[in-house]
Amino acid sequence: MQASARISNILNGGSDGWDVFNRARDMIADGVAVTELTIGEHDIRTAAPILQEMHRAAVAGHTGYASIPGTTALRDAIAERVSTRTGVATTRDNVLITPGGQSGLYAAHFATLNPGDRALFIDPFYATYPGTLRGVSAEPVAVQARANLAFQPRAADLAAVASGARTLLINSPNNPTGVVYSRATLEGIAQVCVDHDLWLISDEVYDTQVWEGAHICPRALPGMAERTLVVGSMSKSHAMTGSRIGWVVGPAEMITHLCNLATHTTYGVPGFIQDAARFALDQGLDFEEEIAAPFRRRRAIAQAVLAGQNAVVLVPPQGAMYLMLDVRGTGLSGETFANALLDAEQIAVMPGESFGEAAAGHVRVAMTVDDGRFEQALRALCRFAETIS
Ligand code: PLP
Numbered sequence: 001m002q003a004s005a006r007i008s009n010i011l012n013g014g015s016d017g018w019d020v021f022n023r024a025r026d027m028i029a030d031g032v033a034v035t036e037l038t039i040g041e042h043d044i045r046t047a048a049p050i051l052q053e054m055h056r057a058a059v060a061g062h063t064g065y066a067s068i069p070g071t072t073a074l075r076d077a078i079a080e081r082v083s084t085r086t087g088v089a090t091t092r093d094n095v096l097i098t099p100g101g102q103s104g105l106y107a108a109h110f111a112t113l114n115p116g117d118r119a120l121f122i123d124p125f126y127a128t129y130p131g132t133l134r135g136v137s138a139e140p141v142a143v144q145a146r147a148n149l150a151f152q153p154r155a156a157d158l159a160a161v162a163s164g165a166r167t168l169l170i171n172s173p174n175n176p177t178g179v180v181y182s183r184a185t186l187e188g189i190a191q192v193c194v195d196h197d198l199w200l201i202s203d204e205v206y207d208t209q210v211w212e213g214a215h216i217c218p219r220a221l222p223g224m225a226e227r228t229l230v231v232g233s234m235s236k237s238h239a240m241t242g243s244r245i246g247w248v249v250g251p252a253e254m255i256t257h258l259c260n261l262a263t264h265t266t267y268g269v270p271g272f273i274q275d276a277a278r279f280a281l282d283q284g285l286d287f288e289e290e291i292a293a294p295f296r297r298r299r300a301i302a303q304a305v306l307a308g309q310n311a312v313v314l315v316p317p318q319g320a321m322y323l324m325l326d327v328r329g330t331g332l333s334g335e336t337f338a339n340a341l342l343d344a345e346q347i348a349v350m351p352g353e354s355f356g357e358a359a360a361g362h363v364r365v366a367m368t369v370d371d372g373r374f375e376q377a378l379r380a381l382c383r384f385a386e387t388i389s
Contacts, residue, residue, distance in 0.1 A: 017354030070097025155188030173319025
């Protein structure tokens with residue numbers, strides 16, 4: 001019996017770009033001490049008080065089917081957070097709670113694209129994007145944000161392919177580049193969306209990890225609230241990756257459609273997880289800064305280490321838990337560099353090519369091991385690059 005073309009097409013017959021990661025995992029399973037700088041996951045676990053609240057809520061009986069769009073308390077908390085941070089009036093009717101940002105991304109595209117529609121996204125991209133778009137039977141159209149323009153996408157490049165498209169997916173702060181889109185970039189994007197009648201899907205799961213500049217939510221730009229779906233998550237902001245809790249914020253009518261989708265797919269998110277998420281949001285900005293602090297520190301460590309060499313070039317890290325290193329000076333592709341580094345130094349980083357053509361000749365370094373080990377690994381990476389430059 002055959003699987004559907006749609007599901008078989010999710011990977012499009014190609015690799016999912018995680019070969020180095022898988023090889024590192026195999027080496028670790030064989031007992032090799034690999035420094036793992038691949039996956040975007042904190043080196044701390046979810047804070048004990050959040051887990052205690054989860055436990056309390058479960059023991060208190062919040063274990064049955066929960067309200068499908070999300071509990072009123074959590075939707076209100078997200079609506080208030082969004083209103084305060086963006087200035088866009090937002091109520092619970094604009095909020096759907098989802099099992100993580102990933103599921104929000106899928107739902108947002110399912111809700112806005114018909115089969116065969118052109119769906120624009122920016123290259124370099126978070127590795128799952130093309131699969132998500134193929135998964136809803138859309139035609140993914142990558143638009144490059146160029147390395148020589150600091151990976152800020154250009155409105156002219158988007159406009160050139162926007163005809164006949166229905167959606168545009170962006171992500172700032174950006175995984176994998178660590179770039180935060182400027183106001184000018186976002187205004188250009190908004191203009192393209194208005195001119196070409198596009199839905200904007202704005203993936204903002206790193207919005208609490210901004211090291212330089214400011215996060216601007218494009219939903220707050222003129223004419224955008226009615227055509228923007230913002231995908232958010234507590235995975236990165238509250239170190240709750242395994243709790244699978246996120247949201248989509250957008251026009252109330254679209255949230256009603258998304259709620260229908262949730263009724264026929266996820267059937268909502270467990271109530272005890274939602275209660276813990278509400279509790280976590282109540283911990284406020286200081287707590288969010290505490291979760292972001294290790295990455296802020298390691299970014300400074302990286303800037304100091306990389307200043308003392310010229311074998312690799314650091315893309316200015318403005319946000320998110322990653323560094324992008326340009327390794328083209330070594331003459332190697334990102335993929336060859338990452339594989340060779342793993343063999344020579346037992347350090348695992350992601351090849352830029354895993355995130356699209358625009359990141360070729362780069363590697364992405366996740367800042368997800370303790371400061372001492374991180375610094376040592378970066379020094380070893382630089383020495384390695386120097387030996388082959
Ligand atoms: N979007 C981006 C850009 C990501 O990097 C990730 C995870 O790494 C996600 C979405 C999905 O996050 P989650 O489903 O854990 O909320």
